[in-house]
Structures are given as structure tokens and as C-alpha cells.
Amino acid sequence: LAQASRELSGDFDFSLVGRRLDSYHSPPSVAMSEAGQPPISTAARDAFLAHSCERLQRHGFGATHLPPKLREWLRGAGGRQFIGEQRSILQGLEESDAHAREMAWLVRVVQLQLREKAPQVLHEDVGADELTPLLELVVVATQLQHGWQVRAKLQVLDGHTLLHQPDLAAAVDGWEVALAGVEGQAIDCWRRASCEAAFWSAVVA
Secondary structure (H helix, E strand, O other): OHHHHHHHHOOOOOHHHHOOHHHHOOOOOOOOOOOOOOOOOHHHHHHHHHHHHHHHHHHOOOOOOOOHHHHHHHHOHHHHHHHHHHHHHHHHHHOOOOOHHHHHHHHHHHHHHHHHHHHHHHOOOOOHHHHHHHHHHHHHHHOOOOHHHHHHHHOOOOHHHHHHOHHHHHHHHHHHHHHHHHHHHHHHHHHHHHHHHHHHHHHHO
């Protein structure tokens, strides 16, 4: 059990970056984080997101991440096909010549598809509590290599544009929330596995 728990926790130490995530959102004028370290670069954050997606692909989200009925539907053929369709849309974000407006619309199309499908499955109205975790699931399925770089490009859209085009504003805000949510879920998953590994190591010591 101790060996199995250590394997479950994996080789990547999520705490090394997890403790510094707040520094990414610090204003550019803040050169150092509270721990005396420079803010995480976009490239480093993308690498961390990739590790997060890989971990969640292997071990899954927490049991309470989605409503049971929605989770069951996603395991079926229809759910897998639906997620695959959304994944193919988000893959367009990796195109190097994509403009910020195009990227925002790709994200928004997926958001709208999720908002249409979830009530059909649950037979009830849905909100951010259901839609944000669904977008997180699509992000993990897509396994983007430059998710935070996409976020940086979306920041090019000015306040005037976002004010008059709420769909784009929803895409910009929702994308960042989803990426952070994926990382948070991966950190929680790793912490649970690490605690279990430490427990069993102590037991057999």
C-alpha cells in the first residue's frame, strides 16, 4: 500500500508551484512574490497546467466535481462524443496565427454548447456551479500546451470591446477561471495522494 500510494502521488511536486500561484496575478509592478520569489512566467504556468491536465486525465476529478447525473452521462458514448466535439473546438486555440477575438469566440462557443447541453442532461436550470467544472473537464481533455499564453493573448481585448460584447467578456473571464480551477483540482488530487503516501510510509516504518 505504501508503494502504491507513492506511485499515485507521482514524481511531480505540485507544491513547488502551487505555493506561488498567487504571484502570477500580481500587478506587473510587483517584482517579487510574498515568498521572495519572482512571479511565475507564462511559460512556467503553462508547464504547470500541462502537469495538472495530465494528472487529472490519469486520476480524474474529485467525486463532487460534477453532479452525479451529469458525471454518469459523460461516461457514456454520448457524453464522450460531446466532450470530443468541444475539445476539437478548443484545439483551435493552439494555432499560432489566431487573433484574440477569434480565440475568445472559440471559448465562447464551447461555453454556449455547455450551457445548452447541461440542462438537457440534468432536466433543470444550471449555473456556474455546473458550467465551470464542465469547461474545466474540456480543458483537461484538450490538454492545451499554451493555455495561459492564450489567457495572455485574450488580455489584449480592451475594456471598451468587452463592455459592448458581453459574449467576449464572458469568454475571457471564464477561461481564466477554468484554468485556475484545473490547477486547483490537480493540487488537491496530489495533496490527497501525498498525505496517503505519508500515512502508509509511517505505518510500515
